[in-house]
Amino acid sequence: MLCRLCGSRDLESVLDLGATPPCESFLTADRLDDPEPTYPLHVRVCRDCLLVQIPALVSPDDTFTEYAYFSSFSSSWVEHACRFVDEAAERMALGVRDDAFVVEVASNDGYLLRHVVERGIRCLGIEPSVNVGAAARDAGVPTETAFLNPETAARVRADHGPASLVVANNVYAHIPDVRGFTEGLRTLVADDGLVSIEVHHALKLVAEAQFDTVYHEHFQYWTVLTAMRALEKGDLTVIDVESLPTHGGSIRLWATPSANAGPPSERTLEILAEERRAGLHAVEGYRGLESAARDARAAVLGFLLECRRRGERVVGYGAPGKGNTLLNYCGVRPDLLEYTVDRNPYKHGRFTPGTRIPIHHPDRIAADRPDVVLVLPWNLERELTDQLRYVGEWGGRVVFPLPTLHTADLSRVTLPTDEPVEALS
Known part of the structure; x- marks a missing residue:
């Protein structure tokens, strides 16, 4: 691999997430028995120009x-x-x-x-x-x-x-x-x-x-x-x-x-x-990035396994690209996350790449009243805590996996702010 900015061959590995499918390759139901191509997610840093990069294995086309x-x-x-x-x-x-x-x-x-x-x-x-x-x-x-x-x-x-x-x-x-x-x-x-x-x-x-x-x-x-x-x-x-x-x-x-x-x-x-x-x-x-990522994975998996031991029903919110990296790296399947929901109708009825978790309309959460909602676009915590406050009506919890795994306080109303928030990608 050559650095795509300076052409150097002197690159150091700093984070290896294994191999996953492309994060936006959502599966339709008729493709669930088909194989999925996977590609390494391996981050390296160029020692010469310091660009952090992965190999260009999936074409933008x-x-x-x-x-x-x-x-x-x-x-x-x-x-x-x-x-x-x-x-x-x-x-x-x-x-x-x-x-x-x-x-x-x-x-x-x-x-x-x-x-x-x-x-x-x-x-x-x-x-x-x-x-x-x-x-x-x-x-x-x-x-x-x-x-x-x-x-x-x-x-x-x-x-x-x-x-x-x-x-x-x-x-x-x-x-x-x-x-x-x-x-x-x-x-x-x-x-x-x-x-x-x-x-x-x-x-x-x-x-x-x-x-x-x-x-x-x-x-x-x-x-x-x-x-x-x-x-x-x-x-x-x-x-x-x-x-x-x-x-x-x-x-x-x-x-x-x-x-x-x-x-x-x-x-x-x-x-x-x-x-x-x-x-x-x-x-x-x-150089500390890989060990920190492993610790975060252990926390997410430990939490979901404990929920399963207690017989709690856990579903997801959002189907962003970043969520698919988290699910694949952590090895989360429908036995730990029953389904997830998303506002984008393009994704409804489809399944997450690699992990094959079904995606539904957000109304499914209120209908099913799960014990835990795991928010995959964790970067939207302020916005989504407000949107998901109703989960507390039946004693449910809203949990954000990163930067550190924690449960949202659904009793506190977030004050309006001019601080920008962002999309679910």
């Missing part, structure tokens, strides 16, 4: 041609996108510029760009998944079905002109060709424009043993340091970074063409310093 994830099914994620559009429009005065043009890469079902459309700002989505791209167009969001690469970017720029703002939310981990994708971002953006990238922060992955954020769609895991190095290879310079609570802890990188860039902001330097203190600017900082 296989994953994203038809995709099971629709961003708009999480109202809170749509609200997060709306806040971003408001803030970006104010920051860049998009609403008063005649030449304003916003491009979103991996625009999904138009959950973000619909807010740009509502503002009357010219925009375009670039989305590889045929089915979710069609949903975006049906919602009135101009969308092209394509993967971003230098050729796609050059064609879009020739057809539509340079973009004032290029948005790439939760996609920079999903691309095996880091250099080509980054060059595409640079081609899309105007010389005085901005690129905004949201991505899960590897600092949180390591500090909280968030092993379930590792799945085959995620080819790499970013610190600010490694993201700066990657963007520099595409002639983009990071000038600002924000810390976000999304996906268990994310960063929002603001970059601009290097010829136009000034010095990095104070908060960029602060987050770099935080990474350095955590040891992540050296390989040694990643």
